[in-house]
Amino acid sequence: MKPTVYLLAAAVAPTLALAGAGEDFDRGYELAGTKGCLECHALSYRYIGPSFRALAETYRLDPDYRRRLPYIIRGGSAGHWGERFVMWPQPQLTDQEMKLLVDWILSQ
Numbered sequence: 001m002k003p004t005v006y007l008l009a010a011a012v013a014p015t016l017a018l019a020g021a022g023e024d025f026d027r028g029y030e031l032a033g034t035k036g037c038l039e040c041h042a043l044s045y046r047y048i049g050p051s052f053r054a055l056a057e058t059y060r061l062d063p064d065y066r067r068r069l070p071y072i073i074r075g076g077s078a079g080h081w082g083e084r085f086v087m088w089p090q091p092q093l094t095d096q097e098m099k100l101l102v103d104w105i106l107s108q
Helices: 002-034 052-059 065-075 095-106
Strands: 077-079 082-087
Touching: 002 095, 052 095, 065 095
Parallel strands: none
Antiparallel strands: 077 082
């Protein structure tokens, strides 16, 4: 009986991991929508601001960026992506929302 349980657990584990990732994506995407991020940013193409995927590809491997991104979001930014892009300050995000949003952005 134990080998069957182990085989079943091994077969189901990847599906459960993907389900968790899907839920995290949905929560992050919903938060980005309710907080107005999607008014200027899109997932995979430049809209008014850079895409979330471009942000992630550029900064995900920068260990300092995860710490700096909340300050950039809350304080606004200009010039990181050229003169055209100016992001207005977003001080309304709670610390918990900010963590979720930063994790979501960098996971794209």
